[in-house]
Amino acid sequence: xxxxxxxxxxxxxxxxxxxxxxxxxxxxxxxxxxxxxxxxxxxxxxxxxxxxxxxxxxxxxxxxxxxxxxxxxxxxxx
Amino acid sequence: xxxxxxxxxxxxxxxxxxxxxxxxxxxxxxxxxxxxxxxxxxxxxxxxxxxxxxxxxxxxxxxxxxxxxxxxxxxxxxxxxxxxxxxxxxxxxxxxxxxxxxxxxxxxxxxxxxxxxxxxxxxxxxxxxxxxxxxxxxxxxxxxxxxxxxxxxxxxxxxxxxxxxxxxxxxxxxxxxxxxxxxxxxxxxxxxxxxxxxxxxxxxxxxxxxxx
Numbered sequence: 421x422x423x424x425x426x427x428x429x430x431x432x433x434x435x436x437x438x439x440x441x442x443x444x445x446x447x448x449x450x451x452x453x454x455x456x457x458x459x460x461x462x463x464x465x466x467x468x469x470x471x472x473x474x475x476x477x478x479x480x481x482x483x484x485x486x487x488x489x490x491x492x493x494x495x496x497x498x
Numbered sequence: 499x500x501x502x503x504x505x506x507x508x509x510x511x512x513x514x515x516x517x518x519x520x521x522x523x524x525x526x527x528x529x530x531x532x533x534x535x536x537x538x539x540x541x542x543x544x545x546x547x548x549x550x551x552x553x554x555x556x557x558x559x560x561x562x563x564x565x566x567x568x569x570x571x572x573x574x575x576x577x578x579x580x581x582x583x584x585x586x587x588x589x590x591x592x593x594x595x596x597x598x599x600x601x602x603x604x605x606x607x608x609x610x611x612x613x614x615x616x617x618x619x620x621x622x623x624x625x626x627x628x629x630x631x632x633x634x635x636x637x638x639x640x641x642x643x644x645x646x647x648x649x650x651x652x653x654x655x656x657x658x659x660x661x662x663x664x665x666x667x668x669x670x671x672x673x674x675x676x677x678x679x680x681x682x683x684x685x686x687x688x689x690x691x692x693x694x695x696x697x698x699x700x701x702x703x704x705x706x707x708x709x710x
């Protein structure tokens with residue numbers, strides 16, 4: 421028996437991905453998804469959002485500031 | 499990536515002025531620190547300076563580190579404080595106690611996208627979310643990258659920290675809770691609201707792109 425509405429499902433996606441739903445809630449969520457392309461797509465887009473953030477470039481230190489920091493570390497007084 | 503030594507070993511080596519230990523954390527964490535700092539300040543240069551300043555404070559303070567949190571959490575706390583000060587100075591952000599995190603009960607998806615009582619399927623989509631173009635393999639386009647940075651910068655601070663650390667840096671939930679001093683449930687709400695917000699920005703971008 422699937423009584424979840426889409427507007428509830430979209431508020432549960434993170435709890436679902438975090439495995440924070442109760443077994444009964446999770447079952448209802450998964451059942452809804454099986455029948456609902458819109459929510460299935462929404463969940464997928466939340467995943468893609470997280471993946472896009474993961475792909476943001478993380479600039480390393482420049483060689484200069486790395487060397488300067490190591491120098492400061494080396495020479496700091498005890 | 500190899501695991502770092504456990505905190506107790508790492509901290510001991512840092513206090514013993516072991517340069518290789520310092521190089522290890524420097525190389526491992528600076529990238530992620532830069533990425534988080536970037537969401538507070540207006541330029542890459544400014545973010546780089548925040549990272550630099552943070553490491554100087556770490557060098558200064560490591561002998562007094564008491565291990566009440568993980569080393570990484572301690573360093574990130576310095577980072578966020580440093581970044582916040584600079585963000586305020588650059589008028590990039592308002593001090594966070596003046597900003598309300600949006601209420602956790604508010605819907606994260608525009609209610610108008612769902613049918614109301616009296617419509618054929620109350621609570622269900624009027625129209626399913628539009629399909630997004632296939633993911634670009636690995637590398638983000640410049641536009642998407644800028645859109646994501648702008649979206650992060652727009653988020654209330656705690657949402658921004660949670661989504662940056664969880665999704666961009668891959669931190670476990672527990673460590674984010676520790677950094678912010680919040681419960682697991684609270685962390686999840688912040689992450690949820692932040693993801694929904696950023697998803698909305700991507701949706702707007704992809705649908706505009708499709709119709710332009």
